Amino acid sequence: MIRVLLADDHAAIRTGLRMLLATAGDIEVVGEAGDGAVAVANARALRPDVVLMDVRMPGTDGVTATRQIVEEGLAEVLVLTTFDLDEYVFGALRAGAAGFLLKTAEATALVDAVRHVAAGDGVVAPEVTRRLIAELAAPRGAAVNGRAAAAPLPADLTPRELDVLAGLGEGLSNAELAVRLTISEATAKTHVSRVLAKLGVTSRVQAAIAARDAGLA
Numbered sequence: 001m002i003r004v005l006l007a008d009d010h011a012a013i014r015t016g017l018r019m020l021l022a023t024a025g026d027i028e029v030v031g032e033a034g035d036g037a038v039a040v041a042n043a044r045a046l047r048p049d050v051v052l053m054d055v056r057m058p059g060t061d062g063v064t065a066t067r068q069i070v071e072e073g074l075a076e077v078l079v080l081t082t083f084d085l086d087e088y089v090f091g092a093l094r095a096g097a098a099g100f101l102l103k104t105a106e107a108t109a110l111v112d113a114v115r116h117v118a119a120g121d122g123v124v125a126p127e128v129t130r131r132l133i134a135e136l137a138a139p140r141g142a143a144v145n146g147r148a149a150a151a152p153l154p155a156d157l158t159p160r161e162l163d164v165l166a167g168l169g170e171g172l173s174n175a176e177l178a179v180r181l182t183i184s185e186a187t188a189k190t191h192v193s194r195v196l197a198k199l200g201v202t203s204r205v206q207a208a209i210a211a212r213d214a215g216l217a
Contacts (some may be wrong), residue, residue: 002118005075007039007065009057013103017052017080017110024111036065043074048051049118051077055092063091070096070202078117080110094209096202099123120189121173122204139169153214154198159197162216164191167210168204 002177004027006014014032033039035174037060043051051069055062066077076098093100098117101110113123150190157165158182167177177188197203199210 002027002050002114003030003046004028004114005030005039005042005046005051007034007036007051007057007062008042008054009034013054013062018105020110021114023107024114027111027114036060036062039065040068040074044070044072048113051075052080053077053092053097055079055081062196064096066097067095068091076117076120078113078123080105092098093203093205096206098203098205100205101125116173119174120192122168122171123206124171124205153210155197157195161191161195164188165195165199165207165214166216167209168192168195168207169216171208 002030004021006017006029008017009033010015014034018029018032021029030048031042032159033042035057039051039053039062040060049073051066053062055066055067057065058133062079066079069075069077077092077093077096079100080103081100082103099113099122101113101123105113105125116123131172153162154163163181164177167180174185174188174192177183177192178185181188183191192207196204196207199207201207201210
């Protein structure tokens with residue numbers, strides 16, 4: 001059973017999400033929070049698998065809450081919000097959120113996203129994946145002859161790990177990486193964990209940004 005904590009300042013939205021997720025069969029909503037501070041406190045107390053996090057909330061916002069939850073290793077965070085390419089969304093993903101989904105997403109897409117994030121895969125709304133990663137990556141390199149300079153990667157990344165990182169830059173799941181590299185899904189997951197550790201990041205989205213910065217994707 002996947003344990004989920006809902007963090008949104010609108011009670012009606014939390015109620016709707018609870019009802020929607022209850023139909024999945026393998027997902028249990030274990031708690032709710034109306035602001036980021038309560039979300040962090042509840043994540044510490046309940047240790048959910050996934051926090052479904054809004055970014056715009058009164059008091060402690062979702063970006064700050066995401067950073068604390070990820071840094072403490074309390075849960076994976078899936079951002080669920082309206083999409084307007086603002087700094088809140090960018091900040092949440094850079095803070096370590098495992099994924100980003102629009103509130104307009106279909107019910108099946110939301111349920112699938114929760115399952116993927118719980119399984120260790122990253123999820124970004126498909127209609128904005130390329131634009132979002134490009135926007136996130138763009139400011140981080142200095143321009144050289146009109147093009148962004150490639151950011152250096154850790155020297156200890158192996159050729160196979162570079163292949164994995166390139167796949168993460170394309171948004172591939174563990175299963176898709178396994179097919180591309182002709183390895184088992186378990187091996188792909190191990191490679192992803194090693195890549196994240198060597199990059200010093202906590203989420204696949206952050207790794208995807210690093211891949212874009214380095215010119216791998």
